[in-house]
Amino acid sequence: MEIQSSFSLKDYNSFGIDQTAEAFVSVHSEAELKEALTLKDYPKKFILGGGSNLLLTRPLEGLCIHINTKGIQVIEEDEETVIVEAMAGENWHNFVQWSIERGYGGMENLSLIPGNVGTASIQNIGAYGVELKDVFISCSAIALNDLHEKEFNLEAAAFGYRNSVFKTTARGKYVITRLRVRLTKTKHQLNIAYGAIKEALGKLPPNPKNIGAAVIAIRQSKLPNPKEIGNSGSFFKNPVIAKKHYCQLQEKHPTIPSYPVNSEQVKVPAGWLIDTLGFKGYRKGDAGVHKHQALVLVNYGEAKGEELLALANEIQQKVKEAFDISLETEVNII
Numbered sequence: 001m002e003i004q005s006s007f008s009l010k011d012y013n014s015f016g017i018d019q020t021a022e023a024f025v026s027v028h029s030e031a032e033l034k035e036a037l038t039l040k041d042y043p044k045k046f047i048l049g050g051g052s053n054l055l056l057t058r059p060l061e062g063l064c065i066h067i068n069t070k071g072i073q074v075i076e077e078d079e080e081t082v083i084v085e086a087m088a089g090e091n092w093h094n095f096v097q098w099s100i101e102r103g104y105g106g107m108e109n110l111s112l113i114p115g116n117v118g119t120a121s122i123q124n125i126g127a128y129g130v131e132l133k134d135v136f137i138s139c140s141a142i143a144l145n146d147l148h149e150k151e152f153n154l155e156a157a158a159f160g161y162r163n164s165v166f167k168t169t170a171r172g173k174y175v176i177t178r179l180r181v182r183l184t185k186t187k188h189q190l191n192i193a194y195g196a197i198k199e200a201l202g203k204l205p206p207n208p209k210n211i212g213a214a215v216i217a218i219r220q221s222k223l224p225n226p227k228e229i230g231n232s233g234s235f236f237k238n239p240v241i242a243k244k245h246y247c248q249l250q251e252k253h254p255t256i257p258s259y260p261v262n263s264e265q266v267k268v269p270a271g272w273l274i275d276t277l278g279f280k281g282y283r284k285g286d287a288g289v290h291k292h293q294a295l296v297l298v299n300y301g302e303a304k305g306e307e308l309l310a311l312a313n314e315i316q317q318k319v320k321e322a323f324d325i326s327l328e329t330e331v332n333i334i
Contacts (some may be wrong), residue, residue: 001025001032003039003063012066013051014114016230017305021046021064028068028089030177036065036145037175045144047175047332050091052114052122053232055333056304064212066117069177072098080187083137085180088118092125100212105188106135106181108212109197112219114226114233118176121152122166123330124159128215130196133159135181141174150174162237162330230299231290235312236270238328249323270327271295273319287311309333 023042025032048054069089069211076083082104082307086095092115096107109130115123118273121139146173158165166174190206191196200214204223208288224231246266251254253276258266274280274294281291282302284302290296297308316327 001027007050007064008153009014009051009056009064010059012048013054014054014226014230014303015055015299015308016226017056017299017303017308019056019059019305021060023063024066025178026066028069028070030069030142033065033067033069033142033175036063037144037147039063047299049088049119052112052116052226053119053332055232055305055308055329055331056308057334060334066174067116067175072212074179077185077315080185082183082185083180084183085178086117086324088116088177088179090117091115092117092120096212099183104185105190105208106130106183106185108208108222109191111196111212111213111215116296119177120175122156122164122178123162125165126162129191130183133157135183137180137182138176139176141176143174145173149177152245154224159267161240164213194256200247203257215310216223218241223296224290224292229290230303230330233294234270234295234330236274236295236315236332237272238267239269239273239325239327240267241325244326268325270293273323273325273327274315276317277318279315279318282311284311289315303334 003025005022007021008018009021010018014130027036042063048058048062048066066089067089069087071087072090072095073085074082087157093112095117099107109128110125113125113127120132136154138151143152152328164261169279184291188208190211192206192211197214200218201210204210240261243264243266246258257272258268261267271294278291280294282289285307286300287307288298288300290298297311319325319327
């Protein structure tokens with residue numbers, strides 16, 4: 001285990017922001033993780049996963065612990081289902097592809113979501129009508145204060161829309177180490193009703209492999225590759241508003257789309273709100289809004305985290321003024 005000082009995090013966050021960590025260590029096992037957590041020379045510790053849901057606006061004080069644990073294994077199965085465990089440092093998309101290649105269903109709609117397995121539970125990642133909670137069994141975590149290990153089942157994880165207990169009452173208290181999901185071997189519960197999946201499938205039969213490929217094609221056509229243009233995917237959550245509020249907006253904006261949430265609320269696409277205000281393709285220096293997807297903020301080269309945050313704040317202010325809707329960020333801002 002090697003600790004490095006004044007370490008550049010440019011290659012460790014998908015925005016490509018060139019901020020530094022006072023100290024940095026990459027851990028490859030749970031034993032190394034516990035050792036790093038007990039280092040008394042660094043009272044402040046920051047846990048870093050894939051860096052795909054992170055906007056750095058300042059240097060990190062203390063020790064940045066990069067979770068780089070690997071491993072995927074089947075731990076239980078029967079004729080119809082399989083329980084798979086993945087280590088927190090595994091790349092999420094690689095995990096999804098691993099499952100699809102073995103004929104397992106349940107995560108295909110979550111293909112090409114950036115980030116690692118460990119942070120998937122924090123965010124309750126979701127796409128095209130499917131969320132992690134739909135396949136989630138449990139995750140293991142280590143408490144930062146006393147290093148005891150705890151299991152969080154579906155109820156304890158308290159998942160909501162891009163939310164979990166790890167973003168509320170347990171925020172900053174645990175490091176997720178493993179994730180377990182239940183996938184199908186037969187009788188797959190396929191979801192092709194959301195977005196353009198059905199169109200992308202064409203005449204191909206709907207199965208996990210084809211749906212996964214369709215989702216990848218759709219995402220690649222709409223979203224920039226972080227390796228080419230720095231970004232963190234969707235920067236804002238899709239807001240949930242009262243139906244009464246939506247009907248009032250509909251009078252002024254007849255084409256405003258929505259998705260039902262319950263009898264009293266609907267979800268409005270944040271990208272539509274931002275696009276309607278003319279922000280798609282907007283650029284200020286190297287900080288901008290992607291030309292194909294208004295929900296995605298991008299770093300065209302040397303943008304600073306503060307510049308991207310200022311752009312996000314400007315968008316939030318304009319959306320509030322125009323629609324009386326408060327946009328929340330999906331991205332963790334440091």
